[in-house]
Amino acid sequence: MEPLDALVAFANFVLVPGAAYGAQLALGALGVTLIYGILRFSNFAHGDTMAFGTMAVILTTWGLQSAGIGFGPLPTALLALPVGIAACAVLVLLTDRAVYRFYRAKKAAPVIFVIASLGVMFVYNGLVRFIIGVDDQSFADGERFLISARDFKEMTGLEEGLAIKTTQGITVVVAVIVVVVLFWFLNRTRTGKSMRAYSDNEDLALLSGINPERVVVYTWLIVAALATIAGTLYGLDKSFKPFTYFQLLLPIFAAAIVGGLGSPLGAIAGGFVIAFAEVTITYPLKKVLGYLMPEALEPDGLVQLLSTDYKFAVSFVILIIVLLFRPTGLFAGKSV
Amino acid sequence: MKKFVLASAATLVATSAFAQDDTVKLGIILGYTGPLESLAPGMESGAKLAIAEVNESGALLGGTTVEAVTGDSTCVDAAAATAAAERLVTGDGVVGIMGADCSGVTGAILSNVAVPNGVVVISPSATSPGLTAAEDNGLFFRTAPSDARQGQIISDILMEKGIETVAVTYTNNDYGKGLADAFQSAYEEAGGTVTISAAHEDGKADYSAEVGALAAAGGDRLVVAGYVDQGGSGIVRAALDSGAFDTFHFPDGMIAQALVDNFGSEIDGSSGDNPGTDSEGAKLYQDMATEEGYDGTSAFSAESYDAAALMMLAMQAAGSTDPAAWKESVMDVANAPGEQILPGELEKALQILQEGGDVDYVGASAVELIEPGESAGNYRVVGFENGEMVVEGYR
Numbered sequence: 001m002e003p004l005d006a007l008v009a010f011a012n013f014v015l016v017p018g019a020a021y022g023a024q025l026a027l028g029a030l031g032v033t034l035i036y037g038i039l040r041f042s043n044f045a046h047g048d049t050m051a052f053g054t055m056a057v058i059l060t061t062w063g064l065q066s067a068g069i070g071f072g073p074l075p076t077a078l079l080a081l082p083v084g085i086a087a088c089a090v091l092v093l094l095t096d097r098a099v100y101r102f103y104r105a106k107k108a109a110p111v112i113f114v115i116a117s118l119g120v121m122f123v124y125n126g127l128v129r130f131i132i133g134v135d136d137q138s139f140a141d142g143e144r145f146l147i148s149a150r151d152f153k154e155m156t157g158l159e160e161g162l163a164i165k166t167t168q169g170i171t172v173v174v175a176v177i178v179v180v181v182l183f184w185f186l187n188r189t190r191t192g193k194s195m196r197a198y199s200d201n202e203d204l205a206l207l208s209g210i211n212p213e214r215v216v217v218y219t220w221l222i223v224a225a226l227a228t229i230a231g232t233l234y235g236l237d238k239s240f241k242p243f244t245y246f247q248l249l250l251p252i253f254a255a256a257i258v259g260g261l262g263s264p265l266g267a268i269a270g271g272f273v274i275a276f277a278e279v280t281i282t283y284p285l286k287k288v289l290g291y292l293m294p295e296a297l298e299p300d301g302l303v304q305l306l307s308t309d310y311k312f313a314v315s316f317v318i319l320i321i322v323l324l325f326r327p328t329g330l331f332a333g334k335s336v
Numbered sequence: 337m338k339k340f341v342l343a344s345a346a347t348l349v350a351t352s353a354f355a356q357d358d359t360v361k362l363g364i365i366l367g368y369t370g371p372l373e374s375l376a377p378g379m380e381s382g383a384k385l386a387i388a389e390v391n392e393s394g395a396l397l398g399g400t401t402v403e404a405v406t407g408d409s410t411c412v413d414a415a416a417a418t419a420a421a422e423r424l425v426t427g428d429g430v431v432g433i434m435g436a437d438c439s440g441v442t443g444a445i446l447s448n449v450a451v452p453n454g455v456v457v458i459s460p461s462a463t464s465p466g467l468t469a470a471e472d473n474g475l476f477f478r479t480a481p482s483d484a485r486q487g488q489i490i491s492d493i494l495m496e497k498g499i500e501t502v503a504v505t506y507t508n509n510d511y512g513k514g515l516a517d518a519f520q521s522a523y524e525e526a527g528g529t530v531t532i533s534a535a536h537e538d539g540k541a542d543y544s545a546e547v548g549a550l551a552a553a554g555g556d557r558l559v560v561a562g563y564v565d566q567g568g569s570g571i572v573r574a575a576l577d578s579g580a581f582d583t584f585h586f587p588d589g590m591i592a593q594a595l596v597d598n599f600g601s602e603i604d605g606s607s608g609d610n611p612g613t614d615s616e617g618a619k620l621y622q623d624m625a626t627e628e629g630y631d632g633t634s635a636f637s638a639e640s641y642d643a644a645a646l647m648m649l650a651m652q653a654a655g656s657t658d659p660a661a662w663k664e665s666v667m668d669v670a671n672a673p674g675e676q677i678l679p680g681e682l683e684k685a686l687q688i689l690q691e692g693g694d695v696d697y698v699g700a701s702a703v704e705l706i707e708p709g710e711s712a713g714n715y716r717v718v719g720f721e722n723g724e725m726v727v728e729g730y731r
Contacts, residue, residue, distance in 0.1 A: 012578055013551055017544030024541075134373045136565050138598060149579025161579040234541070238570060239598075243371065247539045275542070282545045284532075284552040302532065302553055308546045309508070309535050 006291035008160040010283075012149070018279040019272075020168040020237055023175035026271030027230035028252035030182065030264055031223045037199045037262035038219045039100070041113030046227060047249035048124035051242050052091055053228025054235045055132045057084030058139045065141070073143035074170070075236055084232065089224035095120055096220055104216075121246075128242045137240040140167060159291075167237040178229055179268060182222070186264065191218055199262070251278075254315050258322050260329025269330055277318050278311045359401045360657045362387065362647060363424035363455075365435030365445065367411030371538045372437050374565045374594075378634030379460060380406065382641035382700075383434045385628055386682065390648045393683035395690065397652060409436035412509070412538075414444035421449040431657050432456040432647045434640065439464030439510035446476050456659045456666070458647060460639035463588070464510040465518055468710060474663050479639040479646070479703055481611060481713025483511070486587060487518025489609055489715050489731060490559065491526050494585060497607065501529045503555035503581070505546060505571055507562040507589070508535040515561045515587055531555045538566040543574045551580035557606075563589045569598055576602050583607075591718065591725075592635055601723035610635065612716035613702040614730050621679040621700030638700035639711075645682055645699055646670055652689040670705040672696045 028050065035043040043049075060080035064070075071079050099116055145151075146169050149161025186192040191214075198205040198215045206212060231245065238244075255274045259266025284304035293299075306314065322329060364383050366376040387402045396402065405428045407420035417436055424430045433455060436442040442462035450457045451473055458477045459467075465484040470476060494502065504520065506512030512535065520530045532553035536546045550558060550571075558581040562568025568590050575581045576599070586595065586608035595603070612618065621641060625632025632638065647662075649669040654662035669685075674694030677685040685695045697703055704712045717728045 009552075013544065013548035013580070017542070017548075017574070017578070021542045021544060136374075136569065136594060136598070145577075163578050165577055238542070238573065241539075241565065243373070243539050244541065248541045251541055278542065279545045279548060283548045287552045287554075302549070304549060304552075307534065308549050311545045312537070312540075 002291045005158050005160045006288045008152075008156075008158055008162050009287050009291070012160065012162045014276075014279050014283050016162070016164055016168060018276045020165075020171045021279070022272035022275035023171045024230055024234045024237065024271075025251055025255045025275055026268040027175055027178060027226055027233065028248065029255040029259065029267035029271050030179070031226040031230065032252055032256040033259070033261055033264060033267040034219060034223055034226070036256070037264075038195055039113075039216065041110045041117065042253070042261075043223075044114065044117045044249065045095075045121040045124055046223075046252065047245050047247070048121050048128065048242075049088065049092060049224070049227040050231030050234070050248065051128045051240075051245035052124055053084045053088035053224065054231035054240055054245070055084075055128050056087035057081060057228065057232045058132065058137055058235070058240060060084060061139050071142060073166070075140050075142045075167070077139055077141075077232055077236055078170070081229065081232060084228045085225045088228045089221050091124075092220045092224045093217065096216065101216075125242065125246060128245075132242075134242060137235075139240065140236045142166060160287075165237065167233070171233045171237055174229065174233060178226070182226075182264065185222075195219060250312075251275075251315060254319050258319055258329060260331040263329065263331040266329050266331030273318065273330075274315045277314050281314050282306050282308045282311045359403045360397075360651070361403050361405050361424075361428050361430040362644065363407060363421070363428070363430035363433040363435070364404050364644075365407040365409045365417065365420055365424065365433055365437075367437050367441075368406070368408045370409075370411035370413070371563060371566050372411045375437065375461075375635055378631055378637035379437065379640040381625070381628065381630040382460075382632075382637040382639075383644040385624065386641045386644040386648070389680070389682045390645075390686065393686060395652075395683055395686035396648055397655065397657065400657065402648060405430055407435075409438065409441045409445070411436075411438040411441060414441055417441035418444050418448045421445040425449055425453050425455050430455065431651075431659050432458065434458055434460070434644045434647065437461045437636070439467060439514070443467060443470060443510070446470060446472060450475055454660055456647065456650075456663050458643040458666070460643045461636040462511075464514040466510060466514055468708065472708070474709075475659070477643075477646070477666050477705065477709035479642045479699075479701060479711050480636065481711040481715075483515040483587075484518045485713040486609065486611075486715065487515060487520075488522045489713075489717075490519050490585060490587060491522035491528065492731070493607055493609060493717055494523065494557065494559075495526050495528065499556045500527065501531055501555045502557045502559050502585070503531050503550045503553050504533040504559045504561065505536050505550055506533065507567055508537050511589065512561045516559075519559065519561070519587075536562065536567045536571055538563060540567060540570075543567065543570045544578075546571060547574040547578060547580055550575065551578065555581075557581070557583050557585055559585045559587070560590055561587050564592045564594050564598075569595070572599065572603070585609075588635070593631075593633075596720075596723065596725050603720050604722065606720045607728075608718045608720070608725070609715045610718070611639070611701065611711070611713060612730070613714040614716075614727075615698065615702040615714075617678045617698050617700045617702060624680055632700075641679060642697070642699035642701050642703050645679075646697060646703070648682070649677075649685055649689065649695065649697060652686050653695075667705055667709065669695055670697050670703050 149163040255270035259270025284302035409417040506516035588610035591610035622632035650665040653665035674696040
């Protein structure tokens with residue numbers, strides 16, 4: 001049984017949380033990478049776009065809860081998602097009209113877009129805090145666990161428990177569905193194809209009669225949906241706090257760049273690489289080795305490769321290595 | 337000509353008398369943005385309540401009114417906090433600063449702005465042991481105790497419960513590190529074992545890595561020296577969900593209504609402590625706060641009231657708004673001998689001082705300052721039962 005215990009401990013503290021976090025980062029990075037690929041700038045406001053969408057979802061969830069509408073064992077927030085996406089879409093489209101369209105018409109350099117998005121980030125930041133406040137909000141309801149650590153121990157008789165939260169399950173399932181739908185959309189539909197054409201060569205796309213403003217609107221709509229879903233899943237799994245969403249920007253960009261900016265496949269791979277790098281490299285193997293090794297050889301120390309203090313350093317070292325050897329990222333996006 | 341001289345003299349007297357009921361400015365520097373932004377409103381309300389009370393009484397230095405000027409410490413960005421303090425001191429001309437909230441920025445404001453300009457700083461919530469030894473020219477006080485004391489208290493609580501191995505996680509700043517170190521040395525001296533002392537960063541997206549490390553190291557209880565609306569809650573959430581720890585000990589940064597709201601009965605059997613007293617003053621203050629429409633039990637709100645009150649009482653005792661003069665009086669008004677002063681009795685205190693009497697300011701947090709100007713520290717020990725936080729005693 002002992003090797004099983006080792007496996008369960010590893011799954012409980014590394015695989016399951018890593019997978020959920022990876023899926024959240026991947027969805028965030030997809031949004032960033034779409035904007036980079038099609039609108040050609042790094043959108044620093046993405047973290048706060050996520051916060052705004054999630055806020056709309058939370059407010060709707062509260063409304064639904066007070067009206068007594070629930071979603072059975074699943075979180076009510078999933079029902080509120082469409083409203084959140086709509087609110088977020090309205091916001092980003094208004095922003096595009098008020099800010100980005102002006103620079104697009106002037107054919108401004110990408111760096112100007114980046115700085116403009118920085119300004120947009122601060123405006124969103126204030127807007128979210130103004131509406132919902134700065135505090136932590138928990139809005140997860142329904143069944144908390146698919147399987148809790150205690151139940152698992154009782155069921156299997158193992159020393160170690162394995163906990164899988166409903167939100168972790170939902171995160172991975174929803175992420176898979178969203179990615180499948182997105183890829184189908186980009187590769188099979190006319191609009192998706194026109195978006196890819198516009199991304200590959202703007203002038204050629206214009207000559208073939210693709211309406212650029214339509215492509216831009218569709219891009220923003222998809223980005224709003226991705227941001228709201230990513231933000232809501234993250235908020236369900238952890239909790240919602242505007243400050244944290246602002247900080248999420250960093251790992252999301254790291255994920256998008258590692259995977260290759262502009263490559264949707266890369267964004268997903270990047271998300272998981274960053275998430276697992278943070279969790280795995282700093283995980284002390286004391287327990288796992290303790291189960292695997294004969295008693296005499298059991299380690300006294302923690303057998304930790306790096307202290308958890310360095311977990312962010314790990315993702316940035318990966319970022320630097322990737323950029324040094326493959327400047328376009330793992331999946332050959334655009335060079336940064 | 338004689339009349340003219342007389343008239344000018346009269347005008348002079350009049351103006352100097354007029355100058356008496358001039359305004360004096362006090363700075364309030366708190367982290368309105370950043371990791372402690374949810375505590376700032378309660379703290380600001382506390383300080384402003386004391387100021388309003390004094391202004392209403394009109395008894396300070398013959399009718400001087402006090403005006404509060406606020407600045408943002410950001411809690412984490414020393415450069416921003418220094419700039420805010422610089423603006424308040426050189427631009428607005430404040431004579432004292434109620435703040436800052438977090439230990440790191442408080443140290444920065446003290447050494448970069450307050451000491452060079454000779455302005456008094458009284459922090460309601462900076463608890464890092466490092467500030468005890470800071471170079472301050474007698475300008476720095478705090479109505480919160482140093483965490484060296486809290487480390488000892490936590491060690492005592494755990495030892496009495498018979499818990500002898502714990503894992504520690506702390507928020508990676510002056511407060512967390514200081515408290516974790518103080519606790520570890522006290523606990524090991526008492527015979528306990530700390531299996532791991534790992535830092536966590538606040539406001540980060542994910543704490544699986546930290547919880548993984550803490551769980552691997554093991555321990556009977558997890559000591560979370562963090563902030564409740566920051567990484568602290570994230571760690572507790574992840575530790576509970578993964579089954580890594582069932583019970584915790586929560587130092588002051590974690591004790592708030594939000595903790596109970598977030599975790600309910602999941603943290604039953606845990607313990608906690610935060611600065612607090614069962615003194616009459618605490619209850620009085622809470623009633624006053626409720627009347628004003630804010631939550632007086634919010635962390636460090638009472639200490640903020642006391643910090644602002646001490647400044648104004650010290651001015652009255654010294655008979656001057658010059659920080660160089662009244663910095664000497666802070667310890668006198670805070671400690672015995674003298675008439676005990678509770679919240680809401682600031683007018684009485686001002687009058688006693690005016691008449692040359694002596695006061696012992698007790699205030700909302702039972703202030704007792706020990707050298708070099710920090711609170712001796714009264715702690716409230718709490719436990720968690722059936723999803724409620726219950727007070728187990730005071731020490």
